Amino acid sequence: MFLPIVVGVDGSGTGLRAVDWAADEAAVRGAPLRLVYASLWERYEGGHLTEDLHKPSEEIMAEDIVESAARRARGRRPDVRVSTAVLPEEPEYALVRESQEASLLVTGARGRSSLAAALLGSVSLTVAGHAHCPTVVVRGDLDDRAGAGAGAHGRVVVGVGEKPAGSAAVRFAFEEARRRGVPVEAVRAWRCPAYETTDHPLPAGEPARLHEQQAVEALEEALRDAPAGVESRRRTVEGRTRTVLVDASRDAGLLVVGARRRPGHFGLQLGRVAHGVLHHSACPVVIVPEPG
Template sequence: MTLPMVVGVDGSEPSLRAVDWAADEAALRGVPLRVVYASLWERYEGTSIAEDLAEPDEQVMAEDIVDAAARRARRRRPELDVSVEVLAEEPEYALVRESRGASVLVTGTRGRSGLAEALLGSVSLIVAGHAQCPMVVVRGNHDNQARTGTHGRIVVGVGEKPAGSAAVSFAFDEARRRGVQLEAVRAWRWPAHETTDHPLMAGEPARLHEQQAVEALHAALQDAPADVESRHRTVEGHTRSVLVDASRDADLLVVGAKRRPGHYGLQLGRVAHGVLHHSACPVAIVPERA
């Protein structure tokens, strides 16, 4: 069964950029694109676009939004199989449910000004913490166009348990599809409370921590496919800041998010939370099963 690419839209410019990105990605993967609008009708705001029509105003507005998004996707990728769905429910719940039957779930940031877009909207943040498939939040531009990849590089943040990482596997697959380089990045820090009394740290107190970072990267890349160019880089600093810096010349930033069965709170670590708010490029959050 071929799982579709699902994109959540709300009529805003950020969601239009998400449609562009999702259309390109669906075409790369050879999968259908499903455009979804979800909202409780009583939460709509703004001027009605259907005052003289017999259908409820909000229903017409929703259908207009998904139809416009579908036309945009077809113009961008004429070969794409595009379907639409309007759901009268909370978007957070609807999109998490959609993630169970999607190859990738795509959303935009939420806001109608540069300042509003500086931080991620609550819907995308909640969905990122619960999605059952990889989720991409399209960031990086403040107009109504999604840029095709220009840097030729995908960055993946390597975590504490790099072996068998779903995020690393996802990043390799994306690099292969796009024919670009994959850079695996691991941040490290020398805890201030440590002393140099340890024999391995005498004279070079940071060396052990850097070496551990190097070993983690080697473990992450040990099964690297031969058809993908990859490199690794260790950087001293806070992981969130290191990855945000790396995003400035990347086409996609990939990070993992642990999913713990039976846990119903927001399952999104501090690093993933931080890069979702501040990355300069689209961010892929990939569920890592505990």
């Protein structure tokens, strides 16, 4: 039995795009879709749903939000089994708990102002930093055609981190690429510390070559057990990892990044790289929990 793909819905435009993405993904995986609305507030004032339901915003209830999202998902992917839940609690806590019995957790990227709209909503950021399963934050423009499918949206890019061997993020990227029928591009950024270019006794240019070679070796280690049947590409780039991955996301279908989970640590468990790409990626981002 397949675990469901859980989507946090809130009636916003970005939340509805998350429903579209998740419905397509559920169809590709053959998994059920679970739409969850969680809030301590009784009502939600959402302009997008006001237009859809032809009701004043004050009459839009939680049930209207999830049912509208369910109709949207069923209309887009009639073959996907859809269920809904309305939970009277803070969305961050509800979605993290839901992630314990989910194959994938999906949210939209939503800010609370015109400036924040370009960044990430607090719910999505908190959930990505604590979820027990891979979390997708749907960013960028999506193809709204019902039949577009996951495979129509380009390669899967995965960032290779400091511990490349046995990376859960790399495994996820290959499995997702296999489902979509697209290549995986494994990216490793490298930088030469400034002091090595001036005070280091090695010949000019040698420190940079050493760091680049280390990046190449990290990619080789990360892809050593890559499954057959999926095209893989390796790319090393000089620069800050966040910047390199955001640049790679501009023509990608999915960006996959690992995040270490440290037992006993109760703060936001996202590294600087994951935090940065969540705010600025041009395509949907998957945060995959990695053992500490």
